[in-house]
Amino acid sequence: MNFLVFLVLLSIIVIVSVALPMLSSVGNFQVSKKENVKSGKKKKAFDFSLKSNSKNEESKCLSSNLAMNLRVDSKTGLKRRVIGEYDREKDPNEFDFDIDELIEEERGEEIENERKRVEQFHAQGQDSYETLV
Secondary structure, rough: OOHHHHHHHHHHHHHHHHHHHHHHHOOHHHHHEOOOOOOOOOOOEEEEEEOOOHHHHHHOHHHHHOOOOEEEEOOOOOOOOOOOOOOOOOOOOOHHHOOOHHHHHHHHHHHHHHHHHHHHHHHHHHEEEEEEO
C-alpha cells in the first residue's frame, strides 16, 4: 500500500511540474521521437524551454535602474541605505525643543483625557440613577 501511495504522489508531482509552466504560458514542453538513428545524431527525447523576455522588459526590473542608489560596504558586502546625513560636529544631546515641555504637554493631555472619561462615567451613572427613581 505504501508503494502505491508513493507512485501516486510521484505521478501527481510530475504532472503538476509539467502542467503549471504550460498553463501559465511561461514554458513550452515538447516530446519528440528519435528520427535520425542511422545518421548518428542524438536528439533529446524531450525539450523544455522558457519563453525569452525582451531586453526592454528586463532592464525595467534591474536594481541598477532604480532611482535610489545604494552604496555597498566593502567590509560586510551589505548595502548601506543613507536616510540622512549625520553631523558629527553637533552635540547629540542638544535638541531644538525642550524635553520637559513635551513631557508636561503629554501629562496635561493625559489629565484632560482622564477628566473627560470620569465626567462621562459620572453622567452615565446619574442617568442610571434617574431611571431607577
